[in-house]
Amino acid sequence: MEKVLEKIRRNERMSAMLKILSDTPGKMYTLSHFCALFGAAKSTLSEDIDALRQTVEAFDLGRLETVTGAAGGVVYRPEISREAARDYIEGLSRELSGTERVLPGDFLYYSDILSTPETVNRMGRILATEYAATRPDFVLTMETKGIPVAFATANALGIPLVIARHTSKVYEGSAVNINYVSGSGNIETMSLSRRAVRENQKALIVDDFLRGGGTARGMVELMREFHVEVTGMAFVMAAVEPIKKKVSGEKSLMTLEVLEGENPEAVVRPAAWLS
């Protein structure tokens, strides 16, 4: 990356710079870094960045943020407009609705959606856009199905992912365990390595599914044990029933209702806050 080309044209420099910035969302690059990389003057790069800022906004490709001063530089935020977010989630809701994906017990099969990179990255961008202002230090999820979307959200925010486990594993060192009541009414254990989190950090909870909110409530309690503030809770899908959840203030991308009958039908809708 330290290579300096002989004569780098503006379009090449700008393309490479946006690519480097957008590969590492939330990471600040100093102008000096790009000066060394491209062999260009700071004033030239400032003009490039101004032009790039307009380009990414015009095509809804995110946002470039410049910070002035000694500790200054430029950082890319993969924000997405509310309109594009709604359009995307509407399309996904249509794809998930119908009779084909309903499993015995009125569960919805959507594991494929939850691990298709293009879809997962888009969902991560939407959640990151919504929660960036709360400035979380990490994203917390509970294994297993929510891990890809939680990772994509962490990636879009430029912060680490932390994964709570069902049991403490020997290879994670000393851990804090709590018990919680799961959606099925069972008492289960949630465990997190002591090394994973520091006191007074802020956590954004991201998971795949919210039914009664037992697991989400467990994650909130787990964070309390670590003296970590929860700045938000986001889910890919929330069941309409039960209406009363054990948590509040959460946001989901979609809601799920299963209409019973001989051929049970899933009705998936974009969440109200997206419209």
Add this chain to the structure above:
Amino acid sequence: MEKVLEKIRRNERMSAMLKILSDTPGKMYTLSHFCALFGAAKSTLSEDIDALRQTVEAFDLGRLETVTGAAGGVVYRPEISREAARDYIEGLSRELSGTERVLPGDFLYYSDILSTPETVNRMGRILATEYAATRPDFVLTMETKGIPVAFATANALGIPLVIARHTSKVYEGSAVNINYVSGSGNIETMSLSRRAVRENQKALIVDDFLRGGGTARGMVELMREFHVEVTGMAFVMAAVEPIKKKVSGEKSLMTLEVLEGENPEAVVRPAAWLS
């Protein structure tokens, strides 16, 4: 995204095009798509793409592949040079070596590394570069710790991730279960939803850690049940001991040896194939 700007300058067009391409690795875009987006002629866009191809290669930012003909277009591959890959893994190996990360039982704590997006994306790019030529249809991993790096690899290849579970969950529908002998000598169960995979597909196995190879062997057997060919096996870390593994032909990014003593020390080295 259908927005056409009044007069789009070349540098803006090229920057936006590379950003769109690199957001969705492995996805083919037709020239017509960009013609509509930018209001430019095909010949103009072909020139832009030629210039972009040189730019990404000059700065080791991946590779642009153009396919001619009716079904043609342009696709971005986030490949990384062997030299950059080795430099990165050398740095990571140094960070993981020493006494601080050794846990009781001579395990190494590196869950943080396995869920830091920038690191995970880099490892995913390295593995994708190595296995792209085998043309897998999906990446397979076994829950939990390898999921982020498996997802990043799938993302870099532009293919889905498939996650095998310890037990079949009601919300994944009918599943295939197999039993396997884990590293600790216990007989464990591995389960995968029938809907997750189709016959005659090709799988790339990616996981966080290889000790004896019991779990990896289980994944190979699971794929056999689905009539899926395994095109490769990749791990973030492989223990030096036991030397004889239950699988062969695998590649890891790093090797781990723990020197016993009062203060056990982890010796982490880049794998030989990287040099």
